Amino acid sequence: MFLTRAATLTTVTALAVPVSAQDLITRSRVGPEDAESSMSFRLTAYDLYSSDPEMKAAFEELFTDFITARPGWKIETQIATDNINQEQARLLEQARAGRGPDCAMIDSSQLATFKNAGVLTPMNAHFSDAQVADLFPYVRDAVTDADGDLLAWWWFTDLRVLYRDASVIPDAPQTWEAAQQAGLASVEEGYEGLLFSAGRWEGTTFDWLGNYWAQGGRLVDDAGRPVFGEGENREKFLNAVRYYKGLVESGAAPGRVTTISGYDAMNAAAAAGSAALFVGGNWQYDQLRKTLPEDTFANWEVSELPGPTADQRATGTGGWTIGALSDDPDKVRMCAEMIQEIYSGEGNAVQGLLPTSAAQYEEYDAFEGPQFDLFAEALENGQARPGAPVYPEISNQIQILMGDVLSGAAEPEAALDQAFEASLAAYDRL
Amino acid sequence: MADRPYLWLLPVALLLGAFYVVPVADVVRLSFSDATLLRPADSFGLQSWSVTLGADGLGGILWNTAEFTLLSVLGLQLAGLGVALLLARGDRRGLRGMTVLRTVVLAAWVIPGIANGLIWQMLFSEAPFGAVNSTLALMGLPRVAWLSDPGNAMLSAVIANIWQGTAFSMIVFYAARSAIGPRLYEAAEVDGAGAGAQFLYITLPQMKGAILVNSVIVTIQTLNTFDSILALTGGGPGRATEVLSLHIFNLVFTNFDLAGGSVLALVLVAISTVLTLIYIAVLAARR
Missing domain, CATH: 3.40.190.10 (Periplasmic binding protein-like II)
Known part of the structure; x- marks a missing residue:
């Protein structure tokens, strides 16, 4: 009798606790x-x-x-x-x-x-x-x-890194040139080449900006005015755009990068076995671990984004x-x-x-x-997006520029002039 | 009471005023201001109109809009008419499954635009595992750059829009086709007219009004379409698929340009209003 009551009580309590927890948390x-x-x-x-x-x-x-x-x-x-x-x-x-x-x-x-x-x-x-x-x-x-x-309290940060299947590309590319060679090597092995975002979304700009920042380029001045299309910044900007253009034109990256507007595309390609090299966020490491079979995941490694030279590195945080x-x-x-x-x-x-x-x-x-050791090390070269109200429009213009240049609809110089002009106009309005 | 209709119309006028006229009036006010999403209006004038309408990229966006609208309207008319005639023929022959077919076509119509864009994004994916390209490859056909090629991207956006909007055209045309008296076709058969002649000399002339009305309605719907394009291409690559409604969205929510967005919203309203007037004129002519 006692055992029956105790069992009943235990069951009721066990049922009651989750119900209570559920009541405490609803969708709103x-x-x-x-x-x-x-x-x-x-x-x-x-x-x-x-x-x-x-x-x-x-x-x-x-x-x-x-x-x-x-x-x-x-x-x-x-x-x-x-x-x-x-x-x-x-x-x-x-x-x-x-x-x-x-x-x-x-x-x-x-x-x-x-x-x-x-x-x-x-x-x-x-x-x-x-x-x-x-x-x-x-x-x-x-x-x-x-x-x-x-x-405010900035409670977590992130950064952009280069993911690679080390069984295809054993050594992490340190420079833009090495990245292009690695992309071509992966294509020869039957993979898609180096994947990165170049569609119309924020990730396109942010993932690419590390290439510009690595040369010391600035998007805006201290007053928040766009400066990326003038002076020394212009050449640095064009260098970074030409790096991506070279990847696509050489076949080291597929033309479909202009349709990539989310990190899930990289995860899907890795899971499908069609990608061996991509630019992604640090959080994707855990996603890959959960998605890929254990022995496949063991081949994947992360490294800092390649720079124009091995000493010039930056990543968006x-x-x-x-x-x-x-x-x-x-x-x-x-x-x-x-x-x-x-x-x-x-x-x-x-x-x-x-x-x-x-x-x-x-x-x-x-x-x-x-x-995490690699992430911590790469964060040393971390750079946040400028805290300027005009940044979203600069980002929008870079997304347009990247799509136009990589799809062959515009040359880097003309696309940059247009993006810079539009950003200045937005700055004047704001 | 009959000589004092305004009293009875007052509740409707107030309701319409609160929910339609006031917001539109506010958009007109904002269009003449320097308001952004970050700060309220400080001054009023014509500057936002001149800056917005004189912007470099606007010509390309209007061209995209015209291209998207024209191709979509043509496609929607043809697909809607085709399905409607198929259904009418099926009904006439007492074929089973016509209701199921109608429901299947309508299912695409109730899918939200964003979901429509995502569905077609997956189908048109240019990854080695993309659905349409994989099918083409199985058939020994070359892969197509559906979304990365600026020309093809617009075509892909049009296909996605036609797939979703065909149901509406189908309903309009099906109703119009059902209203055509069967005796006309019987008489034509007696006179020895074939299917093609019947279509050209009976069906099309009898459905002229419906085709005109449908043209205007789907044009306005297409002009306002931006959610499916947003999900499918985001307006890219570059600006290849950025239509006016999507540009307004980007202008306000990316550029924070409330005044400029209001200017272009009024331009869109003006285009839609002209088409609505045509719609009213067509209806009046039919009476």
């Missing part, structure tokens, strides 16, 4: 529905609402612990779409009109726009000076303003920040605490996303492995 809320206080939070669909069940479960646990420790509070979640430009523009418009969420994820490339618009509330009171000091320099510069106010858009001190505190307890550190480890402070690499076992 974290916490009890009738909680007195609430903070709205706009987030991307890659963590709490991830399609990956493991990821989703890990973040549900983190959010459940967080909200349980704060009785009387709930988080009203708003999922942002994948269209980053549109989504961030809409968020900014809402924030300026006072209709934005209390706390939101902001793409690092758009952070300057939000800072300039004056919609971010400082979070200095909730982060120590030591925490801020431990951020990578380019991260610290981006999240603070001239007065030293901490306007991106990632996401979280900022408080509310004036309510309690909501700002809630936002800051959520960053510290869920995203920065724990969230990085769960997702394998690169932390923005050196100390966190030591703190979590998740960042052990040769690939």
Whole structure:
């Protein structure tokens, strides 16, 4: 009798716990529905609402612990779409009109726009000076303003690297010329050659910019005015464009690169066994590990993006920040605490996303492995996109230029003139 | 009450005013301003009109729009007419499965534009495992650069648009074909007219009104299409498939140029309005 009751009780408890956890987290809320206080939070669909069940479960646990420790509070979640430009523009418009969420994820490339618009509330009171000091320099510069106010927290960063199947290309290409030779070698082996993005999307510009930055080129001056089409920058820009053009014209890269507008295309090609070399993001390492058979994945290695010379290297660094858009001190505190307890550190480890402070690499076992050593080394040459409101249009113009040049519709010089002129016109309007 | 209709029309006028007239009026206001998505309007004038309409790339975009619209409208008319006549013939012969066929064609119509673009992106993929190219290769035919070649990319966008929009044309033409009296065809058969002659001298003249009306409606629909192109090519390679509606989207959400986007939105409204007036004129002439 006792055993039966105990078993019943155990069963009821076991059933009750998950039901309770499920009640706490819905598609639009974290916490009890009738909680007195609430903070709205706009987030991307890659963590709490991830399609990956493991990821989703890990973040549900983190959010459940967080909200349980704060009785009387709930988080009203708003999922942002994948269209980053549109989504961030809409968020900014809402924030300026006072209709934005209390706390939101902001793409690092758009952070300057939000800072300039004056919609971010400082979070200095909730982060120590030591925490801020431990951020990578380019991260610290981006999240603070001239007065030293901490306007957002850049919780993970990323970088662009060269992936290669070492069974086809044993040595990592260090220079542009070596990359072209490697691409041609892979074509001879029956592969597609060097794959990279050249379609109409942000990745096309960002993945390519490392080639321009490696020569010391600048997109905008200190005032945020485009300068990439004039002076020394012009020649550096053209060099980097000609590098890509040479890859396609020589057959080291397929013409279809102008249709690649997402990293999934590289993963798919690797999984199909048609790619042996591609430019991708650091996060794809884990995706490949999960996608490819173990023995196939063992052949894949990462290296720094090739440069014009082996000594000239750069890679674009991106990632996401979280900022408080509310004036309510309690909501700002809630936002800051959520960053510290869920995203920065724990969230990085769960997702394998690169932390923005050196100390966190030591703190979590998740960042052990040769690939993380390479990422850390490459981050030394990391460069963030310029925090200028005109950057999205510069990026748009580079995407157009790349498609025109690589499809043979325009010569690099004429395409650059057009892109530069359009960027200057956009700068004047903004 | 009959001499005071305005009182009864007031609720409708208020509703339409709130949801249609006010937003359009705001777009007109913005078009004469220097507003961006980052800051509200500071001054008003004609500058945004002159800058936007004088922009270098606009000519190419208008050409793309005309090309996309013309090819799409032609394709939509032909495909819609073909399917409608096939269905009518099937109905007349009492063939089974006509309802299923209608439903299958309509299924493409209810698919969102973004999904349509993604479906065709997968089909037209130029990777070694791309669906259409793999099929061509199996048949011993050469692979086609569906999306990376600027000329082919526009054709691919048109095909995707026709695939999705055929159902609407089919409905219009099927209704018009069903309304043609069977006695006309019976009399033609008695006179010895073949299928081709019947089509040319009975079906087409009888469906002239429907063809004209459908032309205008699908033209307006096509002019406003941007979501499927956004997903299929993003407007690329380069600007090869960037049509006016997609350009407006890019201008506002990438360039943050609210004033310029408003100018071009009004241009699009003007083009659509002219076509709507033609539509009204056609209807009036039919009466």
